[in-house]
Structure formats: structure tokens, C-alpha cells
Amino acid sequence: NGYTFTFNADGSLVADNGSSTVTGTWSVTVDDSSDDDDYDSMDDVDFNIFFAAPPIFEELTDDWDIVSRSSTRIELIDISGGDGSTDTLVFEKN
Numbered sequence: 001n002g003y004t005f006t007f008n009a010d011g012s013l014v015a016d017n018g019s020s021t022v023t024g025t026w027s028v029t030v031d032d033s034s035d036d037d038d039y040d041s042m043d044d045v046d047f048n049i050f051f052a053a054p055p056i057f058e059e060l061t062d063d064w065d066i067v068s069r070s071s072t073r074i075e076l077i078d079i080s081g082g083d084g085s086t087d088t089l090v091f092e093k094n
Helices: none
Strands: 004-007 012-016 021-030 042-050 062-069 073-079 086-092
Antiparallel strands (some): 062 073, 073 086
16 A cells, blocks of 8 residues: 565565655564465465554564565465455565
8 A cells, every 4th residue: 555665684674655664573484383284385484574553554464374486576375363264465576
């Protein structure tokens, strides 16, 4: 929704829309739990995003499963623990 996300090498994450800047963190971890075994490519790797505020980024704060990645694009999914629905999140490099 108009935000540009910057993933810095130190694990910091910045979301900026020109008038508002929000900071968070990101990391990549190995997760060998069975809840993400439906995806073959990188099913034991999680892409973790954390924003403490504002609520607009509440849905992004999660441990996402990596579906695919390239030098310019990463596709992530999250399977809801409540109803089993799947959320998809895609970041593309400008």
C-alpha cells in the first residue's frame, strides 16, 4: 500500500511511504517443525518479519515460509493456525 521495504544486512527492516517510516527486524532461520512441510523447495527455512507498531503491519509480523526466491523476488506464505487459510506475501526489488 505505497510502502517501500528495505531489508538491511544488519537485520533491520525499514518500511517507508514518503510521509511515514516504520522500523522492524527480519531474519532467516531453520525451522524443522512439521507445519510447513507442504512446500518442497525451502520447507525448513523461515523468513521472520517483526514490526512492533503500527497495527497496519501486524499481519506481516510472523515467521513466513519461503516458497521461492531469486535475486529480485521472494514469495512467502503463512498457514494460519486458526482456520488453515494461507496468506501470500511477495517482495520485488525495484
